[in-house]
Amino acid sequence: MPEGPSVKRFQLHCSPFVGQTVTKVGGQTRQINPDDLKSLTLLDTQVHGKNLFLAFGPIQEVAPCSESSSPGPSSCQPSVPGMAISEDNSFPLRMEENAHHLLEEPEVNDLPLLTDNATEQPREWLRFHFGLYGSIRANEFARASKANKRGDWRDPIPRLILHFDGRGFLVFYNCRIHRCSCPTAQPATDILNPEFDREQALEALRKATPVCTTLLDQSHFSGLGNVIKNEVLYLAKIHPLSLGSLLPPSGLKSLLDHALQFSSEWLNSQLQGRGLRPQIYGKDRCPAGHEVMKDTFGPVDGLKRLTWWCPQCQLAVLPEESHDN
Ligand SMILES: [Zn+2]
Incomplete structure (x- = not known):
């Protein structure tokens, strides 16, 4: 959508x-x-x-x-x-x-x-x-x-x-x-709103939930959809199933920065009538030429969405590699 x-x-x-x-x-x-x-x-x-x-x-x-x-x-x-x-x-x-x-x-x-x-x-x-x-x-x-x-x-x-x-x-x-009766506005969670609350977003990303699921949670990232999810996980070099709780703070910050920057750049290209050139979404190979994996991920009781990732550029973080304490 x-x-x-x-x-x-x-x-x-x-x-x-x-x-x-x-x-x-x-x-x-x-x-x-x-x-x-x-x-x-x-x-x-x-x-x-x-x-x-x-x-x-x-x-x-x-x-x-x-x-x-x-x-x-x-x-x-x-x-x-x-x-x-x-x-x-x-x-x-x-x-x-x-x-x-x-x-x-x-x-x-x-x-x-x-x-x-x-x-x-x-x-x-x-x-x-x-x-x-x-x-x-x-x-x-x-x-x-x-x-x-x-x-x-x-x-x-x-x-x-x-x-x-x-x-x-x-x-x-x-x-x-x-x-x-009136529009529902939550500027603090709207990724395209200048009042977007970064701290609140980082807190959501830190949860012990796969980051690909958290990113699509509209109560934290309103306006963020499946295309943005796939692209920013690739840009931040994060495996979609990584648990937020296992990622280093710098990784979460980078993911959030990419999410906000990508969304605003996409908006600007839309306003100028230009389309989006995805790097990973719907692709067979990543820009580095690696073969891309595709699977459907989502919450156990929720909507599962197609996810593309590069197993070489987006390494999975295993619990023993965790930087979190
Ligand atoms: Zn790659």
Whole structure:
């Protein structure tokens, strides 16, 4: 599924539509009723971890992005490092205490998008969580890039299409859409947020858990996905199954540095329209020419993910080699 840097790019497709009103809807989602969005204005866009949040409300509510910022859609810029961001990095609505809360939020299918008293609850948020082939297109539809197994060239089916009064449109593919009262923001664990807490992250990595599992734990590394995991373990020369508790502090620090640097570089290349050139993810050989191993690793009772590593560049740390005490 798209990782933090990719979802930030999706957000950039949406940002130009802030302040515009939905005139026509389409798409095959059954998680919300797209008709509820008609005549509402896109008020804000945010990304937290791997989730995109869009706020909709009545047109007169194009209003402050946060209490401290000046009114108008121009104040609602995406929170991308190096790009416009409010001084205090504040979020327009209250933060949830736990990032997991939103993930576990039950679907509410039949509620109108706005309450009767719009002045009390001027905006409603939609959370988009993207699947493996999830994406957003602006002013164009995705086309089939290859035939399926039956030889059909069938274009991907949009989950949601929003036409705006500025004549442009957004198309959402392969995503789950949920209503929520406000975005869940945990800047301290968001790998693309300047407020990311390094100490907290190092503490998580130090656990007696395979580092490849800890890296994918969204409560510690929100926005970090399988591509980043594989690449940074290779860059830090750490075997994916190494227990964090057995790695030297310098190794953990190096892993964290690589994770943050790789994520931010990936984001920058996304913003410049450049793709990612993985060194190990999906590769047969590492850049040094060694044969790459591939297996599925994950928690005993959790999701297992494909993992690539070089047995020569990423040596396993055995307990007797431990530098920890
Ligand atoms: Zn190698």
